[in-house]
Amino acid sequence: QQPVQSPQAVILREGEDAVINCSSSKALYSVHWYRQKHGEAPVFLMILLKGGEQKGHEKISASFNEKKQQSSLYLTASQLSYSGTYFCGTERVGSNYQLIWGAGTKLIIKP
Amino acid sequence: SQTIHQWPATLVQPVGSPLSLECTVEGTSNPNLYWYRQAAGRGLQLLFYSVGIGQISSEVPQNLSASRPQDRQFILSSKKLLLSDSGFYLCAWIAPTGQNGYTFGSGTRLTVV
Numbered sequence: 001q002q003p004v005q006s007p008q009a010v011i012l013r014e015g016e017d018a019v020i021n022c023s024s025s026k027a028l029y030s031v032h033w034y035r036q037k038h039g040e041a042p043v044f045l046m047i048l049l050k051g052g053e054q055k056g057h058e059k060i061s062a063s064f065n066e067k068k069q070q071s072s073l074y075l076t077a078s079q080l081s082y083s084g085t086y087f088c089g090t091e092r093v094g095s096n097y098q099l100i101w102g103a104g105t106k107l108i109i110k111p
Numbered sequence: 112s113q114t115i116h117q118w119p120a121t122l123v124q125p126v127g128s129p130l131s132l133e134c135t136v137e138g139t140s141n142p143n144l145y146w147y148r149q150a151a152g153r154g155l156q157l158l159f160y161s162v163g164i165g166q167i168s169s170e171v172p173q174n175l176s177a178s179r180p181q182d183r184q185f186i187l188s189s190k191k192l193l194l195s196d197s198g199f200y201l202c203a204w205i206a207p208t209g210q211n212g213y214t215f216g217s218g219t220r221l222t223v224v
Contacts, residue, residue, distance in 0.1 A: 032212050032213070034212070040218070041216060041217055041218045042155070042201075042213075042215050043215070044211065044214065047211075087155065089213075096162065097205050098157070098160060099157075099213070101157075102154065104153075
């Protein structure tokens with residue numbers, strides 16, 4: 001079952017913060033986050049494993065709440081380069097890295 | 112370092128013509144390999160995945176097929192293309208450890224006319 005991403009789209013001014021959520025109704029083993037710029041392939045940002053860990057990558061970080069089966073991606077002090085569509089991919093236990101993808105969140109950063 | 116090559120980048124094909132897209136991975140062994148299709152402005156649709164040579168799993172029954180003749184080679188084919196086959200095709204791999212997520216090829220934009 002496809003995870004639900006929210007919001008579907010968000011428009012920010014450069015320097016503002018954003019949170020993108022990814023929720024699943026199934027028990028998850030891991031959550032992946034990717035960013036795709038227009039006309040390009042998705043690029044891996046980070047993976048979070050069950051256990052409720054949090055990870056950071058420059059000004060982009062994420063958390064995974066195992067109890068809620070929800071992951072959130074945090075973009076702090078957004079830059080123009082953060083623009084794109086963000087996808088979460090969820091992995092269930094025993095699925096051998098096969099991901100079920102969210103529909104994506106389009107992020108537009110304006111100067 | 113690991114790299115993934117996918118070609119061609121762009122393809123315009125008439126309805127009813129055959130298709131062959133190729134993807135190769137370098138710098139790793141025994142990767143899980145995937146073929147995805149993405150319609151304009153939409154999410155990723157898994158078409159096929161492979162965990163080893165000759166092992167193909169299909170997620171979407173249609174007129175496409177996939178083959179893995181070598182450990183690091185994944186081929187997507189069709190005998191007769193349909194208009195609905197148009198889209199952005201992406202090959203991806205993930206290492207057996209899964210630690211670094213999927214790495215995608217640069218994609219093939221297919222337009223069936």
